[in-house]
Amino acid sequence: MSVRIQAVDLVHRYASGGAPSLDGASIDATCGEMLTVVGPSGSGKSTLLAIIAGLEAPESGAVMFDGRDVTEAPPRDRAVGLVLQGASLFPHLSVAGNVAFGLAARGVAPAPRAQATTHWLSLVGLEGMGGRRARQLSGGQAQRVALARALAIEPDVLLLDEPLASLDDQVRRELQDVLRDLVARTGVTGIMVTHDLAEAMSMGSSTALLIDGSVIAQGPPEQIFRRPGTRRAAAFVGVSTFLTGRMREGCIETPAGPVRVAGGHGDDGLVTVAIRPEDVRLVHTDEARPGDNVIPGTARASVFRGTHWDCTVNTALGPVTARSRATPPRPGETSGVRMNTVDLFRIQDDLTYR
Amino acid sequence: MAVRRVGNTAAWAVAVLLLVVPIVVLGIQALATGWFFPQVTPDQVGVGTLRDVVADSATRSAMGEGIAVSALAALVSLALAVPAARALALGRVRHRRAIGLVLMVPIVMPPLAIAMGLNVALIRAGVAGTLAAVVLAHQVATLPYAILVLTALLMRYDVRHEQQAQSLGAGTARILTHVFLPLAAPALIVAGCITFIVSWSQYLLTLLPGAGDVITPPILVLAAASGGNPTATAAIALVTAIPPAFAVLLALRFMNAPPRWAGASG
Numbered sequence: 001m002s003v004r005i006q007a008v009d010l011v012h013r014y015a016s017g018g019a020p021s022l023d024g025a026s027i028d029a030t031c032g033e034m035l036t037v038v039g040p041s042g043s044g045k046s047t048l049l050a051i052i053a054g055l056e057a058p059e060s061g062a063v064m065f066d067g068r069d070v071t072e073a074p075p076r077d078r079a080v081g082l083v084l085q086g087a088s089l090f091p092h093l094s095v096a097g098n099v100a101f102g103l104a105a106r107g108v109a110p111a112p113r114a115q116a117t118t119h120w121l122s123l124v125g126l127e128g129m130g131g132r133r134a135r136q137l138s139g140g141q142a143q144r145v146a147l148a149r150a151l152a153i154e155p156d157v158l159l160l161d162e163p164l165a166s167l168d169d170q171v172r173r174e175l176q177d178v179l180r181d182l183v184a185r186t187g188v189t190g191i192m193v194t195h196d197l198a199e200a201m202s203m204g205s206s207t208a209l210l211i212d213g214s215v216i217a218q219g220p221p222e223q224i225f226r227r228p229g230t231r232r233a234a235a236f237v238g239v240s241t242f243l244t245g246r247m248r249e250g251c252i253e254t255p256a257g258p259v260r261v262a263g264g265h266g267d268d269g270l271v272t273v274a275i276r277p278e279d280v281r282l283v284h285t286d287e288a289r290p291g292d293n294v295i296p297g298t299a300r301a302s303v304f305r306g307t308h309w310d311c312t313v314n315t316a317l318g319p320v321t322a323r324s325r326a327t328p329p330r331p332g333e334t335s336g337v338r339m340n341t342v343d344l345f346r347i348q349d350d351l352t353y354r
Numbered sequence: 355m356a357v358r359r360v361g362n363t364a365a366w367a368v369a370v371l372l373l374v375v376p377i378v379v380l381g382i383q384a385l386a387t388g389w390f391f392p393q394v395t396p397d398q399v400g401v402g403t404l405r406d407v408v409a410d411s412a413t414r415s416a417m418g419e420g421i422a423v424s425a426l427a428a429l430v431s432l433a434l435a436v437p438a439a440r441a442l443a444l445g446r447v448r449h450r451r452a453i454g455l456v457l458m459v460p461i462v463m464p465p466l467a468i469a470m471g472l473n474v475a476l477i478r479a480g481v482a483g484t485l486a487a488v489v490l491a492h493q494v495a496t497l498p499y500a501i502l503v504l505t506a507l508l509m510r511y512d513v514r515h516e517q518q519a520q521s522l523g524a525g526t527a528r529i530l531t532h533v534f535l536p537l538a539a540p541a542l543i544v545a546g547c548i549t550f551i552v553s554w555s556q557y558l559l560t561l562l563p564g565a566g567d568v569i570t571p572p573i574l575v576l577a578a579a580s581g582g583n584p585t586a587t588a589a590i591a592l593v594t595a596i597p598p599a600f601a602v603l604l605a606l607r608f609m610n611a612p613p614r615w616a617g618a619s620g
Contacts, residue, residue, distance in 0.1 A: 053521050075520040075521045102523050
């Protein structure tokens, strides 16, 4: 069974009078979907999961399972499967003992317990490994056991606290597939926290950005990534070019001259627009025509990222980063940056005081 | 380098002088008869006195009572120390340092003052002269050590195992028996051994609450010492040092073992 999980305006402090670890955080995970919560270290991600699991009590706010307030309910009454970074398998128990732990705690008789343990171990690809000890497993295997253990109790919600963070890339990708498959098969509602933006985008059908204890955006990953609504959200998902100026006749006035914005019309006063680095094109300035949104500049530095270059160009707007597959200009060379009107999007500037 | 080597050698020499030499002298004294100052070697050497001491019912009774008192004192101390040590090591406790200092107060107080005060209370409660009274009195000395050692050992205990168990549906009793006790067993054994040793050496906290009815090895050794027979005293001291020696070996065995909770892969 899967349920809708809501956290509403959660406030939490580890020390009374201290800084809040959660400051009005709200999320909404719909039935059977995987919600990923992404944020930097110390943003309150693990605290949010601990509160949903019932391991921490919020100062205020509520946790709802299918509209039922469970804020005060103890962990054992919540039907929550929990997978932590580093697995936290019980080291004194065998793999089968770990998977069967929750079933035994819930009073399942030995025969069906053994049957369920075998079933879940085979689902995570660990048939015949029930007799091994936790310390005999690789990191990836340990996480598979942790997943089987969490799902064996048939939870309403699967909470994943950076479960893949300590694994190498290949194992991580394998486990991402396993996880996606298991969530789809069981239909369990999942909430996964991670500091890895790419992982959050690829694993979630919905993504929430948690920064400084507050959820600043939640929505489909593509929308959060391509069209974040606020400057803080945009900066977190990798946008580094922001233009703030007065909007007049579809153009935003900037120190580098007017920049045309799609959908901009009339006089809208002071606005902020942003553009993703992969949407900024490096061009020769002599190719530029009026109205092309080409800003002249000088290449400052380029970093090769394996599949592309990130090239920073100094312009009258300030430094602008462009992502390019072609070899970028050398530092000091003249280069222009083109911003297509459709790639510029308006955001609410929640960082700059006006 | 040379200075460090000399320093290390000197440190080892002092350690041997303080720890090994007294035991060697005690061993020789227990085997010697007619060994008086300024004689360098004893007149006669033999195991006769040692054999007599081992065969003596008073020694056996004191050893039995000593083991019972110290084992019970260690168990009671552990039971009381676990919640305190968990709170100090793992909980969000305010004024942790101050609480730690208050818990250490019985160690720095004069034992006679504590023993006298406690004795009055035990007599009034009508339990003076019983094994239970001695076990209770020993808590004054053993509990601070149990809390101190357990707090240090539980500092790296991973509470996430208990959180996992909780979310899997385990109640408090199951978490205690199926998670905490198996994982913390080495720490509990080390703390138990040290507490046993502390209890084993209590004289005043046994003599007064025991009211002469509970005779443990320290009382026997001091009674022998006042009898003026150094060979018998040394023999009794040597024999009664065996249980704490085993406790030391057991503590060392588990002190060097990696914590069980560190065994999880990840």
